[in-house]
Amino acid sequence: ANSMHRDELLFSYKGIRYPITICSPETFKALESFEARSDDIVLAGYLKSGTNWLSQIINDLIAVSKKKTQGRESNVNDEELGEFPYLEVGDAEKYERMTKLPCPRFMVTHLRPENLPKSIFKNKVKILLLLRNPKDVATSFYHFSNGIATLPSYETWDDFFTDFMTKKLAWGCYLEYLSEWNKYIDEENIMTITYEELKENRALGVKNIAAFLGIPLTEEELQFVAERSSFQSMKKNSENTHGAFGDVFFRKGVVSDWKNIFSEDQNEKMDKAFEEHVAGTKLGKKLKY
């Protein structure tokens, strides 16, 4: 958590706020001319929708595939790459360094499609779009904001909820995020997956993702990746992957935790906004709401 005022911690870029400690206008500027490769893999998901979860699954799948095709152990997470996977986070020189990375490059982003480099769509990069019930996203985001220093802290859930609904949070409003992505839903090479369906059947989710990425898997490999991505194993390993923030990133890992925090009134407000902006869209129908 951070006691600095939220207006000092966040800066605006093209109408959306981002934390100054990990993002910068220079990096955003440099990102515009980022040249995507057609075999890049992009995971797109708003904060707290399970991006760390999916990242591990995709990293493991890439590792399995590399082991087969190159006959060597390798992991996208290891020093070999050493570039923070979140596309918009880091210094402005990172895109230059990324030109030296081996294929396939894997990156994660919380950005809306209109703020992504044009080359991602032009080169038909595979995009896995991760969706989660906005109520659970808000709940998770609230706890996260109070657990991590890069984001403003909130004294009360009610304050946070107001900011969530009025677009004041880092990376902007989730409902807007969803309606922006809806415009791209028919693009080639986009696959959507929900947090909830992955939670319901992880092995099936892993199988579908592997198929989308064109990575053949034996039953044994499938089980291996699915087992490693259980909430329990990721939380257990989180000190290695996320250091002191392990418990912040792997909090509860359940569906419908929002029921423990939303008031009746907040629930109605969210339902109304969802109905207005997302429910009737193609993407809205894919969401487990």
Ligand code: A3P
């Ligand atoms: P909760 O705060 O609801 O527990 P992100 O990685 O995008 O920051 O999302 C974090 C959310 O994903 C957290 O939600 C976290 O617990 C959950 N999560 C992380 N790994 C998970 C896993 N293996 N299974 C289920 N949920 C997981």
